[in-house]
Amino acid sequence: MAKRHPGLSERHRKIMEFLTKFQETHGYSPSIRQIGDSINVKSTSLVDYYLNQLLEMGYIERENRISRSIRVVQPVKAESELPGKVAEALRIAGNALSDLVRIPIAGRIVASAPLPMPTSDLNYYDAESSVDIARSLLPTRDVSDLFALEVSGDSMIDAMVNDGDIVVMKKAASANNGEMVAVWLDDKDETTLKYFYKEATRIRLQPANPNMKPIYVEDPKSLRIMGKVVLVIRQIKSVAG
Amino acid sequence: MAKRHPGLSERHRKIMEFLTKFQETHGYSPSIRQIGDSINVKSTSLVDYYLNQLLEMGYIERENRISRSIRVVQPVKAESELPGKVAEALRIAGNALSDLVRIPIAGRIVASAPLPMPTSDLNYYDAESSVDIARSLLPTRDVSDLFALEVSGDSMIDAMVNDGDIVVMKKAASANNGEMVAVWLDDKDETTLKYFYKEATRIRLQPANPNMKPIYVEDPKSLRIMGKVVLVIRQIKSVAG
DNA sequence: CTTGACATAGGACGTATGTTCGTGTATGAT
DNA sequence: ATCATACACGAACATACGTCCTATGTCAAG
Numbered sequence: 327m328a329k330r331h332p333g334l335s336e337r338h339r340k341i342m343e344f345l346t347k348f349q350e351t352h353g354y355s356p357s358i359r360q361i362g363d364s365i366n367v368k369s370t371s372l373v374d375y376y377l378n379q380l381l382e383m384g385y386i387e388r389e390n391r392i393s394r395s396i397r398v399v400q401p402v403k404a405e406s407e408l409p410g411k412v413a414e415a416l417r418i419a420g421n422a423l424s425d426l427v428r429i430p431i432a433g434r435i436v437a438s439a440p441l442p443m444p445t446s447d448l449n450y451y452d453a454e455s456s457v458d459i460a461r462s463l464l465p466t467r468d469v470s471d472l473f474a475l476e477v478s479g480d481s482m483i484d485a486m487v488n489d490g491d492i493v494v495m496k497k498a499a500s501a502n503n504g505e506m507v508a509v510w511l512d513d514k515d516e517t518t519l520k521y522f523y524k525e526a527t528r529i530r531l532q533p534a535n536p537n538m539k540p541i542y543v544e545d546p547k548s549l550r551i552m553g554k555v556v557l558v559i560r561q562i563k564s565v566a567g
Numbered sequence: 568m569a570k571r572h573p574g575l576s577e578r579h580r581k582i583m584e585f586l587t588k589f590q591e592t593h594g595y596s597p598s599i600r601q602i603g604d605s606i607n608v609k610s611t612s613l614v615d616y617y618l619n620q621l622l623e624m625g626y627i628e629r630e631n632r633i634s635r636s637i638r639v640v641q642p643v644k645a646e647s648e649l650p651g652k653v654a655e656a657l658r659i660a661g662n663a664l665s666d667l668v669r670i671p672i673a674g675r676i677v678a679s680a681p682l683p684m685p686t687s688d689l690n691y692y693d694a695e696s697s698v699d700i701a702r703s704l705l706p707t708r709d710v711s712d713l714f715a716l717e718v719s720g721d722s723m724i725d726a727m728v729n730d731g732d733i734v735v736m737k738k739a740a741s742a743n744n745g746e747m748v749a750v751w752l753d754d755k756d757e758t759t760l761k762y763f764y765k766e767a768t769r770i771r772l773q774p775a776n777p778n779m780k781p782i783y784v785e786d787p788k789s790l791r792i793m794g795k796v797v798l799v800i801r802q803i804k805s806v807a808g
Numbered sequence: 809c810t811t812g813a814c815a816t817a818g819g820a821c822g823t824a825t826g827t828t829c830g831t832g833t834a835t836g837a838t
Numbered sequence: 839a840t841c842a843t844a845c846a847c848g849a850a851c852a853t854a855c856g857t858c859c860t861a862t863g864t865c866a867a868g
Contacts, residue, residue, distance in 0.1 A: 351627075353638040355595060357825055369847045372674070393634035393825055393854065397594040413785075458701035463802060486729050488775060506803045534729060558801040560727070561704060561815070562747045598855055610817045615857070634824065634855055 340365050341376055342385060345398050355394040427472075429460050429494060435475040435508070435517060437483070457492055463557060464494075471497040472556065484533040486521035491560045492521070495553035506534070506555040511541075512548040519555060580626060581606050582617055583626060586639050596619060596635040625703055668700050668713075670735055676716040676723070676749070676758060688784055705735075712738040713797065726760035727775040732801045734760070736794035747775070747796040752782075753789040 344364040347358045356364070362373045377396070380386045388394040457474050462473070477491045485506075487493060493508075501507045501522040509531065510517050520531035520541065529549060531541040543549045571806045583667045585757040590599045596603070618637070621627045630636040668726040698715050705713070718732045726747075728734060734749075740762040750772065751758050761772035761782065770790060785788045 338655070351670050352630075354633070356851085357634075358827095359825075369849095370826075370849080371828075375845080386582070389593075391826060392855070393598075394586075395595050395635070397592070458703045460699035460701055462699045463800065465802065482780065483727070485775060486727050488727050535724060537724065537867055555803050558804065560799040561702065561799065562796050563603075599857095600855070608816080610819085611856075612818080612858075616815080632856060634822075647837055 337365055337376060338380060338385075341380065342398070345386065345396060346492075347518055353473070355396040364525055367403070411513060427461050427464065429457050429472050429474045431492070432475055434474045434478040435493065445539060457494070459494065459559075461556065462491070465556060468508050473497070473553075482519050484538045486534040487519055487558055488560065491558055493555055494557035494559070496556050498554045499551055501551055501554055508552040508555060510550040510552060517552070522551070578606060578617060579621060582614075582621065583639070586627065586637060590639065591762055594635040598635055629683055643706055654790060668702050668705065670698050670700055670715045672698060672733070673716055675715045675719040676734065679720045695723050696732050698735070698800070700735065700798065700800075714738070714794075722757075723760050725774040725776050725779045727789075728760055729801065734796055735798035735800070739795045740792055742792055749793040751791040751793060752784070753791070758793070763792070 341361060341364070344361060348360070348364075358370045358377070361377075362368060362370060365373075367373060368411060377388065381388065386426065387397045387399055414475045438455065472494055474492050477487055477489060477493060480489055482488070482491075495508060497566055498507070503523050506520050507522045508517060508519055509522075518531070519531060521542045523530040523532060527544070529543040529546060531543060531549075533540065582602060582605075585602060586596065587651075589605075590603070598723075599611045599618070603609060603611060608614060618627065618629065622629065625681050627652075628638045628640055636672060637687060655715040709719055713735060715733050715735045717751045717781070718728055718730060718734060720731055736749060736787045739748070744764050747757060747791060748762060749760055752765075759772070768785070770784045772784065772790075774781065
């Protein structure tokens with residue numbers, strides 16, 4: 327095959343597509359070996375060989391001895407990708423911006439102390455920390471009296487809530503049956519998360535863990551509802567690559 | 568803890584500026600040592616230290632052990648280069664995408680069966696169901712191999728995961744110590760969620776609930792890692808008013 | 809005074825990664 | 839047949855680069 331100015335071979339094209347796509351999704355360039363994998367070539371030298379050709383032809387640029395330094399000069403794309411992708415991107419964009427809610431983290435929730443409540447109503451913006459939540463995860467459209475707490479310690483374990491979890495709550499002083507609430511128990515001097523059930527003569531506080539027994543409160547006054555739990559989020563750390 | 572928006576120190580700011588500028592002029596990210604040079608620091612560990620802070624604060628992203636993989640999340644510079652509507656569309660899309668991520672729900676996770684995996688690579692859009700997650704909640708920018716599962720039944724309780732919870736996972740066949748993984752145990756014929764620790768002669772699977780005892784697996788072959796757990800979400804239902 | 813969190817330096821270590829060389833196999837031109 | 843050339847594999851090699859451990863100093867809280 328006489329090789330002059332003419333077009334790219336199948337391999338060249340594949341490499342260019344891979345480079346473009348990889349950059350797009352990862353934000354940096356692939357290594358030689360990764361490129362090799364993408365075109366089923368095990369030899370790094372062969373990839374180098376093609377890369378030099380592409381370089382010569384002006385499709386890419388790279389620096390000597392610098393990892394992942396390939397730049398795509400002339401993007402080669404499968405045309406079918408673009409229109410749909412842009413459209414999709416725009417669709418998401420439209421939804422996304424309005425569908426994200428920033429919820430202030432009011433503090434930490436521990437068993438031994440009452441709930442920290444958000445200082446004022448609307449200090450969302452200067453709150454030291456906050457969580458962003460997709461609105462679709464929230465049960466209510468009204469976001470104004472939501473706040474979040476970070477769980478400290480293992481004391482909420484019977485609510486299936488662990489140290490480090492974030493609970494999103496809605497301010498409330500009363501609750502309906504079946505809702506999960508944060509309550510302060512005067513008798514025990516502690517804050518706890520339980521499912522709330524008002525029964526005929528008493529109130530039943532049911533742990534989320536079905537293996538555990540409920541607490542019964544005879545006197546409604548010895549129990550103070552602080553809020554309703556709306557969402558629990560647990561981020562598992564140390565997951566990177 | 569979630570995303571904070573605190574002030575950057577002088578060093579942080581300088582690093583961010585350098586990253587932005589370097590990317591702009593070179594088309595790829597600087598190495599740790601190059602960053603060090605730019606702020607007159609000879610120790611790579613110190614740069615790493617700052618980088619981790621910036622990572623935590625959400626200003627940058629990087630992949631483990633990958634050269635020059637730093638990405639600037641909040642570009643400090645304007646993007647007045649690309650002309651036309653497409654560029655504008657992409658700009659908006661870019662912003663939006665960095666806020667919200669749509670993750671397909673591949674199915675249900677039950678103890679008695681292996682994990683359902685996403686059919687194809689990128690069917691985010693036509694997936695029957697999906698969850699929207701704020702990107703700030705995810706540990707990685709690379710969202711392409713994330714998928715979600717709905718938990719069915721009480722069998723994951725010792726992982727502090729309850730019926731109806733949604734677990735967001737990252738495809739993986741191996742894991743590092745301390746990561747929470749979904750594993751299939753040949754001996755027991757079940758899927759379970761555990762913290763993964765490789766010890767000298769065996770593998771320790773530690774339940775999230777600190778009150779429960781770990782499982783030890785002597786033969787690595789009798790255990791199949793299906794993915795790493797990235798996020799667990801519990802929506803408490805029946806909260807209306 | 810002690811302790812612990814934070815900031816900083818230096819460097820060992822292992823691996824990720826680009827470079828290069830030797831070799832082999834077609835194919836077409838001489 | 840011989841030779842040049844494009845294409846391909848694999849391995850050795852050097853080094854670019856990220857990770858991580860140790861040590862030191864500072865400063866505020868206990």
